Amino acid sequence: MKIIIIHSIVLLLSIALCSATTIIVDPAGKTKTITAGIRQASTGDTVRVTAGTYREGNIIISKSLVLQGEGKPVVDGEFKTEIFTIDARHVTITGFVIRNSGMSSVKDLAGIGSIGMDFITIRRNEFINTFFGVHLANSNYSVVEQNTFRGELRGEIETGNGIHLWQCSNSAIRDNYIAGHRDGIYFEFVTRSVVNGNVSENNHRYGLHFMFSHDDEYHDNTFRNNGAGVAVMYTRNVKMINNIFEKNWGNSAYGLLLKDINDSEVSHNRFVQNTIGIYMEGTSRTTFVRNLFQRNGYAIRLQASCDSNDFRENNFMSNTFDMATNGTLVLNTIDKNYWDKYEGYDLNRDGIGDVPFRPVNLYAMIVERVPTAVLLWRSFLVFLIDRAERVFPAVTPENLKDNYPSMKAYDLHPTT
Amino acid sequence: MTRVIKYVFYDILRTRFILLYTLFLLLCTIAMFQLDSDTGKVILSLMNIVLMVVPLISIVFSTIHFYNSYEFIELMLAQPVDRKVIFLGEYFAVAFSLSLSILAGVGIPMMLYGADASGFTLLYAGVMLTLVFVSLAFLSSVLTRDKAKAIGVALLFWFYFSLIYDGLLLWITYTFMDYPLERLTLTLISFNPIDMARILMLLQLDISALMGFTGAFYKNFFGSSTGMIFSTAVLFAWIVMPVVIAARVFNRKDL
């Protein structure tokens, strides 16, 4: 897939360098508008747009060409229309400031929108106050990279998603910065695609919203302080590697929400300071390896509908509660993790604690029922209650335990 | 006032108890830092000392000290010195020396091993709790002439605030869990200085869990600096009120 993307870029570059002509759009020059520039261009040409503010309503790109901004030209939709609509394959848009798209409850008006066109590249643009930033539907082999999206003016209902892909495949979303949108990145029915190196923060709902999107991979992203964190739902075979999920705070905010996920991998991620690090239901055959859970309210909330998952070699540090569950039957393996709350011993010095660790805390179960009771956490009373439960487990699930708790924290250098 | 404070302070230093207390805190803190490389975990263990041991030591030591100072107080009363000055002088000297113990015993190792904001909050909570419990000790001391009774009252204060009160609170939240209890619990919690100091620490250590609350009330409270300001204000009230009441009682007391 990567090869295909590179090929497409090389192809575009070679077209631009070899055969194409360049049309210059300049407010003071001969061709004053982008629309006029596109009209003059033929397939494979480059339209170079110089600095200035262009207010042309909806700009439709119906030819395969490169639209290149020089000195950050501003394209303003004046809150009325979609700004760029791509209606051709092999279109590249780069170097623009795209702002103030129209807003509609019926149509998904975007900074750049396209339906059914492949090989679209959107690179190094600044999207300011667009309803949707990039909106691609039925589009394959597209690249969205190094753009910034800032939705500054609008509230949750009046804003769309930063990067929205619907029914796409083999796409790459990388190194973008998205803030202030409803969902930072939205994937629905997107397959065999990669999301990497993005920073998605302060969005109203999810940093990344991911549904029915099989065989995808997202790695090295940062999702921070989004209304509800990251949601990955109804998907199989997705790889989530080396991401940072942090400061997703709120009563239904998760670092990562997994719902009906199968055969996937969650590894080398860092879950820091989330109300819930990972909330999972209906998840099975997924491995959680070498993740760091630090200073979360709950590191993991494992609903009883999950089975055959494997938690291995994760570090659990300074979380308020390490694990919570709503059932007593546990069908998952939780072995060889490091738990900073572990107080056992290691007589044979093999680095594995000799007594199992029970990550579900009685008081966590009380807080589950009476959330207000969290205010008494770390009091002497709760300490005594917890001690008693550890000695005579009565309420906490008997078989939810780490049989081989590591005595030492794993050295989890981010993989590069 | 400063002269009275100075003499009481010298007197406290001479008993060597303060020295032992400082040493105890110092050894505990250093030992914890040695045993565990994770600063967060050390802070957590230290928090238990600060929330349990510091109030206990503060209230018992201050009560005993007050009774042992009767001679000094009587001597001073025959001199042209205001009663309030004598009483507050005693208070400040005791509060100052116990606070100094914490700052030295816990603060110095923290500086050496390096500590983050939660470390400083802990130190702050420790000093505030010291002041509160010295206040309570002075109150229980002026309420009765009997030393054993006063120590009993002091211990009761400690036991009540560190265990019984929380038990009642838990019982209330559990019994009335179907009702919106946010404001009530927060109000009730502010009637316990140890809980208040604990909340200060929770704001540092467990903010992620606290932010998981349903009510916008909690979110506003914990999410902004309001929580910090509120708990500090409440702790201040806990310091000032007992000592003011005690000073008034002392002012009318026959010696």
Add this chain to the structure above:
Amino acid sequence: MISIQQLRKNFGRLQALKGIDVEFRSGKSYAMIGPNGSGKTTLIKSILGMVIPTSGEILVDGENIRHHWSYREKIGYMPQIGQFPDNMRIGQLLDMIRNIRQHPPAVDEELVEAFQLNAMLDKRMHTLSGGTRQKVSAALAFLFSPPVLFLDEPTSGLDPLSVEILKEKIVHEKERGKLIVITSHILSDLDELTTDVVYMHEGTVKYNNSLETLKEVTGEQKLGKAIANLMRSVSAQHPRIHKSHEKLNTIVL
């Protein structure tokens, strides 16, 4: 001059002082006498502000002492049992008191020298014998040459030599025109030291007049005997005890 008007003090249900009116004038030296529990110490402590009266006024040089403290500059007090911080050395104690009194009119170290306290400045208070503590206590009371002196059982526990030194000092101060109030059970001492007698009984002042008058009325030459007479007549006033000593009754207040 100290003037006490209608002074009452209750400790719970116990009435320690039942409306006392008395005046202590400068230049006079008073023997305050009465059985145990008659309210002598309570009266002195009330004047010093250590006991807060239930009602009534105390004026020192015409100024009401309620809520005041600076008047204590004028008073030297030697308590019945000198209580001192155990860990302090004599020297530190003297320094401290000097330090606390911001503007002493003059420092009078006569007693410090006479008791040879200078030789033991390094001794801690808790190592001292009862007598030595009394010496320290006396030295402190006289240290700032105050115009008023309250001496509560000043000679108890002192060795004969020190008693003489102290008595000489009291006489000397009396001659310098100071107001001195002494309570003591050793009446022979008071005979030499005082000019007036205040006799207290069950929280009231039963007699307040000059020593001369008392002796004249009772026909006794010794204070001890005169007082014994007085006590008998006061007891006789009690309804259940038969009346006698008509002559004395006339002078009892």
